[in-house]
Amino acid sequence: MRKEWNLWDEEQLLALTQDGLLVALCDMEVDAAAKLLLLLWRTWQVRNNIAHEKEKLSFVGSKRFLLKFWSELCKIRQQDKDHI
Template sequence: MRQKWLLPFERELQYSGPEWLLRVIDGAEMESAASLLLILWHAWFARNELTHSNRELSIACSISFLENYWDALCGVRQ
């Protein structure tokens, strides 16, 4: 997703204490923080699909979903 979206640098995403994610989001631009949260939300969804339904989501499927969902969210804002 980094090829398509502006995301925080890898070094900023390393665990640095109990509130590391809040610090990353607070220090990022609004669009970058929103993109990161969307990726984390979808990663949790993919984890639940694998854990509870034994259904593995492909990376291509996840990329397509995230791009389409982002476009829909941006369309609602306008």
């Protein structure tokens, strides 16, 4: 995802605590914070699928999902701005 989005490196992500995440999100630009949350959400979804022996989600599929999801969110946001 780093090729598509400006994301933290692994050391920063692994060092996150619950409190640290909240502080970091408050200090980030809205889009960067939203992308980080989407990445963490998708990671948790993949983890749950593995833990509960459901369909295994691929890296390529997850990347495609995140890019499409982000694109849809941006379209919705733009539509909301157009209606103001």
